[in-house]
Amino acid sequence: MVSFYKKYGCKPCSILLMVAVWLASCLTILSLSFLLVYVLAQGLPYIDTNILDIKYTTQNLSLIPALVNTILMVVLALGLATPLGIFAAIYLVEYAKNRNMIVNVVGVTADTLAGIPSIIYGLFGMLFFVSFLKMGFSLLAGSCTVGIMILPLIIRTTEEALRSVPISYREGSYGLGAGKLRTIFVVVLPAAVPGILAGIILSIGRIVGESAALLYTAGTVAALPENIFSSVRTLAVHMYVLASEGLHMEQAAATAVVLLVIVLFINQAAIRLAGKLMKGNQNG
Numbered sequence: 001m002v003s004f005y006k007k008y009g010c011k012p013c014s015i016l017l018m019v020a021v022w023l024a025s026c027l028t029i030l031s032l033s034f035l036l037v038y039v040l041a042q043g044l045p046y047i048d049t050n051i052l053d054i055k056y057t058t059q060n061l062s063l064i065p066a067l068v069n070t071i072l073m074v075v076l077a078l079g080l081a082t083p084l085g086i087f088a089a090i091y092l093v094e095y096a097k098n099r100n101m102i103v104n105v106v107g108v109t110a111d112t113l114a115g116i117p118s119i120i121y122g123l124f125g126m127l128f129f130v131s132f133l134k135m136g137f138s139l140l141a142g143s144c145t146v147g148i149m150i151l152p153l154i155i156r157t158t159e160e161a162l163r164s165v166p167i168s169y170r171e172g173s174y175g176l177g178a179g180k181l182r183t184i185f186v187v188v189l190p191a192a193v194p195g196i197l198a199g200i201i202l203s204i205g206r207i208v209g210e211s212a213a214l215l216y217t218a219g220t221v222a223a224l225p226e227n228i229f230s231s232v233r234t235l236a237v238h239m240y241v242l243a244s245e246g247l248h249m250e251q252a253a254a255t256a257v258v259l260l261v262i263v264l265f266i267n268q269a270a271i272r273l274a275g276k277l278m279k280g281n282q283n284g
Helices: 002-008 012-046 064-095 101-114 118-132 139-163 167-175 180-209 212-217 235-245 249-283
Strands: none
Touching (some): 012 249, 064 180, 064 235, 064 249, 101 139, 118 212, 167 180, 180 235, 180 249, 212 235
């Protein structure tokens, strides 16, 4: 211990903290590795041509309709929530004063909404979108519900991304004669894209893995939708239905593998896109 202290200049308490950090990191990596290996081992042997048919039947238990429905759900929910979240964050950071009552109210509201259980969102969506607005159990009702769920996350991550942009960027743009709106969309937003993408990635993960809220709003019909008012079943709901029946655990495990691959693919694609955007901003 004394020789280690003399060599690296660390106090005993610092050494203990370093060991604790390494142990926590190793446990995290081991837990994630075990999860990945276990899910792949349980699900990969059961991925065959039957569950990859276009049409779902009680014989093949195909997950393709659920996969298509999940993609549509993500696109619609992000299409509803992303513009609202980004524009709200721009107003809060660039236009509203720091101690403005609106900023405080929106901040408290966003934090509160982020902590509400998804089953509450599902109940709200069923009462408001399904019953009051007469949307029925549909793709649109589910998209609106999960769009509200991810809105606080997009607002908060976009706020942090905008605040992380150095003030010198704005001052330099103003010095060159650009107006406030042009500065925001040409200078500030491109620099904040990696942070905004991080929030969108987290939102996609929440949409893909959501089941409770969609059970009450989108329904459980395992078929390709005819329109946005058709009842649909996403991958998470599909996996839940199969597992709850207790008769198709193998197909549920295969669905879990597909979900895992989708999330990993989205994360890698978003990371590469963010890297390219950052390089483009630096070269520009």
